[in-house]
Amino acid sequence: YTEQLSYLTPSWCPYLVLQAFAGPMAAATASTLTNPMDVIRARVQVEGRNSILSTFKQLMAEEGPWGLMKGLSARIISVTPSAFVIVVGYETLKKLSLRPELVDSRHW
Secondary structure, three states: OHHHHHHHOOOOOOHHHHHHHHHHHHHHHHHHHHHHHHHHHHHHHHHOOOOHHHHHHHHHHHHOHHHHHOOHHHHHHHHHHHHHHHHHHHHHHHHHHOOHHHHOOOOO
16 A cells, blocks of 8 residues: 555655554455455354354355354444554564664665
């Protein structure tokens, strides 16, 4: 996402700001894509079922496709701030740990 955001922002915008937005966006995307599998996994564990396929079929029959998205908003709300902190912390420490002569040779 960082590269796509760089096309939309002014050239004076710090690279760390782009990364600070791109990290949570990537986390939200990953959460959206993996949430259906997580819903089915949780149901298999809680209900003590043996089959992922039968759990999927029952979920689709009872709740429809939107049943696969249960808990997504809570998951995104929990993962977005942590992704922001991790990305900003990592990039800041990476920049601070460089030798002074290399700082200007890197794209920040």
